[in-house]
Amino acid sequence: MIKTNHTLADILIIDDDKSVVMALHKALNKIGRIRFASDAKQAFVMIKEKHPDLILLDVELPDIGGLEVCSILKTVQETESIPVLFITSNTEVGFEEKVFDVGAADYIVKPLNPRVVAARVQTHIDYQLAIKLLEKLAHTDSMTGLANRRTFDERLIVELKRARREQEPLTVALIDIDEFKKFNDHFGHIEGDDCIKDIALALGNSMKRSTDLAARYGGEEFAFILPNTDVEGANTILSVLLQSIKQLNLTHAPEAKYDVVTISIGYSAVIPGQKYANDSDDWAVVKAADHALYESKQNGRNQVSYEQLGSL
Numbered sequence: 001m002i003k004t005n006h007t008l009a010d011i012l013i014i015d016d017d018k019s020v021v022m023a024l025h026k027a028l029n030k031i032g033r034i035r036f037a038s039d040a041k042q043a044f045v046m047i048k049e050k051h052p053d054l055i056l057l058d059v060e061l062p063d064i065g066g067l068e069v070c071s072i073l074k075t076v077q078e079t080e081s082i083p084v085l086f087i088t089s090n091t092e093v094g095f096e097e098k099v100f101d102v103g104a105a106d107y108i109v110k111p112l113n114p115r116v117v118a119a120r121v122q123t124h125i126d127y128q129l130a131i132k133l134l135e136k137l138a139h140t141d142s143m144t145g146l147a148n149r150r151t152f153d154e155r156l157i158v159e160l161k162r163a164r165r166e167q168e169p170l171t172v173a174l175i176d177i178d179e180f181k182k183f184n185d186h187f188g189h190i191e192g193d194d195c196i197k198d199i200a201l202a203l204g205n206s207m208k209r210s211t212d213l214a215a216r217y218g219g220e221e222f223a224f225i226l227p228n229t230d231v232e233g234a235n236t237i238l239s240v241l242l243q244s245i246k247q248l249n250l251t252h253a254p255e256a257k258y259d260v261v262t263i264s265i266g267y268s269a270v271i272p273g274q275k276y277a278n279d280s281d282d283w284a285v286v287k288a289a290d291h292a293l294y295e296s297k298q299n300g301r302n303q304v305s306y307e308q309l310g311s312l
């Protein structure tokens, strides 16, 4: 069974009937932190402030109907995955279909039975947490905790689109540990794994903006996506990184060129106004960065090289 994180969930109750709100609070206060909204307008403000883990929604609200509130939440990307459970005394034929048609996860019929309410809510919260956990695992490299190749590929497409739309530069860098085969051959694969983890930690810590991405690209190779970062800015960040990896002072194999473990870096950038900024080939910037990495290796390793997009 998947282990879920049992910190208290954030539950939003949207209902203008005080007796229902009190009953729900009593039933659910051990499961989650409860917030209340008495109409749709107030609810949307509260949802925007902080996305709840689950919403309990009355079908009849003073301003907008509950079914409409649910459809709106399901059409917005940021809120579409929040489970919505309707609270209703409506048992007319066809009502069930209406509730599921607008994307609700479930509905609870009044009069409320506290144990049933708690059990249903807990099931949906556990399910939601399990999905989040699976999504995280699917996008994370298990050895280093960095983003994995899948995340890099997905994010690159999104960030390139954004960069072109906003007319902002975007840098992609590829980073490779130097002469790592010699490290493995000398110290063994377990120490090799530890070395990769140490480097990965330093790479992750070098990301300064929440939009920057450090990923394990494969084996002993890593990749960065640095949105809104031009060639000069990237050069500063990557040169500092080169030094900080050296300063980790990880002893290299005696056969290696340097005493301590070093990295080689290649990068390229999409620059607004430049010929290749609108290139439909999303991978052109990665290919250029890869070529630059090859240059760094050829020129003696432990250095940063830049390849202009389109010069291949």
Ligand SMILES: Nc1nc2c(ncn2[C@@H]2O[C@H](COP(=O)(O)OP(=O)(O)OP(=O)(O)O)[C@@H](O)[C@H]2O)c(=O)[nH]1
Pocket: 176, 177, 178, 179, 180, 181, 182, 184, 188, 189, 190, 191, 192, 193, 196, 218, 219, 220, 297, 301
């Ligand atoms: N311990 C360990 N080694 C790995 C892992 N992934 C890749 N490697 C090793 O990394 C080494 C990469 O070797 P090469 O591609 O020949 O490159 P290199 O020795 O780093 O030489 P240059 O890249 O030219 O500086 C291989 O020995 C792989 O087995 C891993 O997860 N753990």
